[in-house]
Amino acid sequence: MKKIFLLISLSFMSCLHAQDITDAVRYSQQDILGTARFRGMSGAFGALGGDMSALQINPAGSAVFLGSSGSITLSTSNVQNDADYFNSFSGTSSSNFNFNQIGAVFVYNNQNESSKFNKLSLGIAYDQTTDYAEEFFAFGRSNNSIDSYFLSEAQGIPLDLLTRRSGESVDELYNFLGETEGYGAQQAFLGRESLIIESTDPTDSNNSVYSSNVAPGFFNQDYYYESTGLNGKFTINGGAQIHDRFYIGVNLNSHFINYDRVTEFFEGNNNTGSSINEILFTNRLSTIGAGFSAQVGGIVKVSNILRLGASFESPTWYYIEEETTQRVETFSNANGRELVNPNVINVFPEYQLRTPARATGSIAVLFGKRGLISLDYSYKDYSSTEFDSDGFDDFSDLNRQIENTLQGASTLRIGGELRNGNWSFRGGYSYEESPYKNESILGERTGLSLGIGYNFGKVKFDIAYDYSEQERNQEFYPNSAFTNFTSIDSYRDNLTFTLGLNL
Template sequence: MKKLFLCIGILSISFLNAQDISDVIRYSQQEIRGTARYRALSGAFGALGGDLSALHVNPAGSAVFLNSHGAITLSSQSINNDVVFGNDLNPFNNFRNTSSTNINFNQLGAVFIYDNYNSESSGINKISLGLTYDQTTDNKDEFVVLGTTRNSIDDLFLADAQGIQLGLITPRAGETIDGLYAFLGENEGVRAQQAFLGHETLIIEANDLDDPTGTGYSSNIASGVFDQDYIYESTGLNGKFTVNLGAQIDQDFYVGVNLNSHFISYDRFTEFFETNNNTGSAINEVLFTNRLSTIGAGFSAQVGAIAKVANILRLGASYESPTWYSIEEETTQRLETFSNANGTAIVNPDVVNIFPEYTLRTPAKYTGSVAILFGQQGLISMDYSFKDYSSSRLSSDNNNDFSNLNSFVEDNLQNAYTFRIGSEWRDGNWSYRGGYSFEKSPYKNTLILGNKNGFSAGFGYAFEQFKFDVAYDYTQQKRNDQLYPGSGFSNSVLIENYTENITLTASMNF
């Protein structure tokens, strides 16, 4: 059983915890991965309603249902990452493709309709009550990096070690590796732990071995050429449970409100392997593994309205409040080196770093929608949503200072919009659908994360009170990932992501 040690949190834009701008984006972006009909129209449902996933765009959509309705959805997702290893030796010349597939139960819910037969006195024609679960993010991802570079992982440990006294990261008589690693985490933070790992595995060495107060270090890895392998794997999902209340007023106006309970489940594993045969190098192999586990819970609210302006035209508007998340995380590490002259050195602390809980406030979301209906034959629907990602904020009740990271978020993130358009046409019991979506990057520098484009198609068949729907959707987005963000090791990869989903929904009126 691993020992548990509480690490007093210090601000670190580091790969070791979720207090990082990339994770702010991960938990701020919510894409309802809902019913097949919703996905076939690329989610353009803000002025339509009448779909269980549509009420997450506009809560008033629940009151559009004519009858009580329930649905369940399964989705198969395929992820392809084309990875190019950018480095100083062979810039963007090391290509690798990684693909993975998984199946998710991503939607379940029901809306209950209560007609008001005395609507003349109140103006309320019906009331709707919705209870739903929807997956908002699939955290599964993986890619592999293979390449040759002149940059070594020693840069990471050197940068963290500079300024830390040698005596602090040297075990005293009777002190164990686990004990010192835990002590550093509790009292000094991530940088000291990294320095300790690098020193104990002989990657770095003090400039003055006899001065315990010395703070200067050099590398035992000689400069030259390095072969590097890097594996990234993440799993988990984010989702939300929603209680919805809606109403139809005077036949042509719909209103609604959502109360949302969110959750986060995210696990990440990385493994880095480096080899070299450089002349004078005392270390010839490095194997560095890290695991991160993140859980979180949050709350948000939504309000919305839909108006029938004419038989052919509907307009919609909705507001989603910020989500306030409470987030906890744990990490483990292992570092191993090999020397042709001296053999193997391993530091595998039997310690789980538990970081203090912190709060993330995501940006609010505003959506405007328009739908054109051609009787019972078909429709065209458009949504425009807006978020200010620079307004995201982190805070803590544990005396953690997030001012630097919040300033970094404000300086590097921007206002971003999403545009969705979808169409549906009916032929008897059959329905045929298609859609397109565009999502602007939340980063001011789109080389970090590019704009996202997607398209979708699908069909449905209805008989009596039952409906079966199928959808296919595809998205494409580029990003540039530093292997260890915020560290002294600058190697990065260019990733072009292609994601495909096939979604099946079974639903019924009752």
């Protein structure tokens, strides 16, 4: 006999976690964000320095500044997602406004000619590293029903556990299942309570076999996805110039995650024998996290025209918390509408995520005051990403899946700058390999950039435009029996504006 719990509106999840590989990849990747000069050259700054956002790549870049400087950056972005679902096509465009970075480097020039250190620098910066804002809409006609999602979660669970007692509310039982049985049991309860599935023997409280009230056939399906939020970091930087030719630096980074997502899936059918003709399934996710990483780097001035750089960024160790809410609404041509809307927030136990380290090698060729060309190569082994917890959850299966599914990925960035008096003209190209061994899940990302800047003396103003594209297959419900997905072609373009000051 189940024990009845009073509803406390918070369900502390146990037994089954809801994280998957897409979470690991989402929080491990970084976009090319930062100052307009940095973005105008596609982020190829590892051997250059002298820009606030260059510290993201190589912390030695702070010591390249000739004097104390600061900058602030704003941008507008647009994301166009074209979805293909069973040869039905739809396009969705969304725009947003971002505060990308603010920071300053304070430079101390050593007047002691006998010292090895010609210059010391201290930097303080905030940088947005990832933009999660996007949305898409997919629609099409499939012969797979979402009933398989609820059926697979229900099989093996005794009917007694999914049945409300006299006077027990939907909220109370949903909350009880979350506390005692986990997320999967909650999904089974939603499916049964909304009449999508039912026990094959309703008279047997121990029966654990279920069937669907949705008859086979064809289904008209819609899927809406919207996400907002960002990943950012606060950096304390220290750098030094040694013997005119060598630059070294270190970053201590404090990271944060703020990610929200809502998905809504609709399915309709007129199949013969189907007791349920419409299903609307809504899920909301809210994620916050905090983490730490460190970076070290160096730049050597081989000659007046050639510079080499190398840097290493440690893994980022995150502590992450997630909350979800759900609702299911069904409609039957014979019996009308059924709404299951638990007034419960699922609070998952805090877990840890270790994202992969990154190594970068860089080369830059400078043509005096006329301009420069720069190239960066970075490598990340995404298969080393790892979930962990303080005893609440076992992530061993998920970590093995990460090892088998993800791979090491290279990133190449090339940028150039041409100067004419106080004007600067910039361009760049970027290429990033897929972190997945199966590139149909998430393809390579390529990008182009252009920029222009004017130096007023004490003040600099820069503008950049950058564009990137990437293909992916978006699963509606990862790691479930309902395996339907939509193919997305994603196109992003951004306008970035930076005001720089010589302090």
